[in-house]
Amino acid sequence: MMDVAKRNNVKITGQGKTAIIFGHGFGCDQLVWNEVIDQFKIDYKVITFDYVGSGQSDKTAYSQERYSDLYGYKQDLLDVCDSLEDDSFIFVGHSVSSMIGMLASIERPELFSKLVMIGPSPHYLNEPGYQGGFDKSDIIELLDMMEVNYKEWAKYLAPVVMSNEDRPELAENFEQLLCSNDPKIARQFAEVTFTSDMRSELSKLTVPTLIMQTQFDAIAPLEVGQYVHDHIANSRLVIMKAMGHNPHISDAAETATVIKEYLAG
């Protein structure tokens, strides 16, 4: 039998009964949630994990085929849920994990009571009538850069993702986190993420969903958050005080508070 706990480096903590599971974004691992989950340990059963290929997951379980689109990652999430005794989860996903959680919730709506999306984007490319924020040439350049000089790419991307120029340590730490990835796996995950188009899936989601956007997010701009909000039937959109694409890292307290408020509703 597959040992999901080991494969996905599943960690369980907290004193509560309600299960809340946190999904990290591209280039990250479960440690990014450390400060946020501290705020949930008293009232929740807190589950974190690494997608296969990320963090301390079993990298031998990675296959280019399974993780050639977001459905492979969706299956990771469902596998983690099914490996636990709980029969209902709150899922908090950052960035591409928002879409992974959405796919899981569409397939198994009974498994998820609420969804929290932090900086979601269903499609990163600009299209006629849709502003995803990136031109195709931007994405190609980014993926090429990853291949040619992964470290240079990390150095370029980290401050763009983090914003908060007045706190340079945030970008430095994030650069290190990006550099801790296997470059080949990260390259494929980046391609899967940045070329995905989940726009037509949004309307299939029935689980109540909180969308969290920051004031300035270079990866998922406000218009994208509004698009997501418009297309999910049962959603709420909160604009945070935080800036940048990683509020769970840069502003963990506000991130936890906004999530808790929504869950209390």
Added chain:
Amino acid sequence: MMDVAKRNNVKITGQGKTAIIFGHGFGCDQLVWNEVIDQFKIDYKVITFDYVGSGQSDKTAYSQERYSDLYGYKQDLLDVCDSLEDDSFIFVGHSVSSMIGMLASIERPELFSKLVMIGPSPHYLNEPGYQGGFDKSDIIELLDMMEVNYKEWAKYLAPVVMSNEDRPELAENFEQLLCSNDPKIARQFAEVTFTSDMRSELSKLTVPTLIMQTQFDAIAPLEVGQYVHDHIANSRLVIMKAMGHNPHISDAAETATVIKEYLAG
């Protein structure tokens, strides 16, 4: 001694201890809160009132001088609070009442534990570097129209304010509400509202503040909500599913839920 309860037609209901007070916007009265407050009666002491000149307030208490700016209305709110035995209030203000509540909270920060602003605007006019949504000529035209043909003005304004074209009864009812006002008082209140500039006050507010915006608000557009959010230190911005400037009327359930979530945080 001044009988504030009578002057401002103060109504108290609910079974809870925590006092929550609702301030109506321009052209309205406390009845606009009816559906929303139903959701608060179990857990709160619910207070509604009419500003002098509106609803069933004592119109003989109206004076052009006292109500020549928002500070007169701010004093109404403080008078109502001081007439009650509670020493701390949550204040929920719609539209111009958001700014009235802000002024009261700046003067007496200890009196308010939390502030909720629904569709606030600190300044309705476009200025260099600020998009309030209206040109000066729009405002002059609106005020002239009120004077020349109040009913025609109400008929014009109601659908603009309410949006939700698919629910024409909303605009019809709001038109009737506007028509129930004393045209002279309403004309002065409109001028006070639409020519106010509270932008420099925002940063003086220290009370935690929830800002609620709808997806499409012709009176207070999203950019204005973001401006308010940017300039209040301790604020949260929620974008609702509702449309139009009066979500407490058109979408009372969502309005109540969003407020409750914030208060639970």
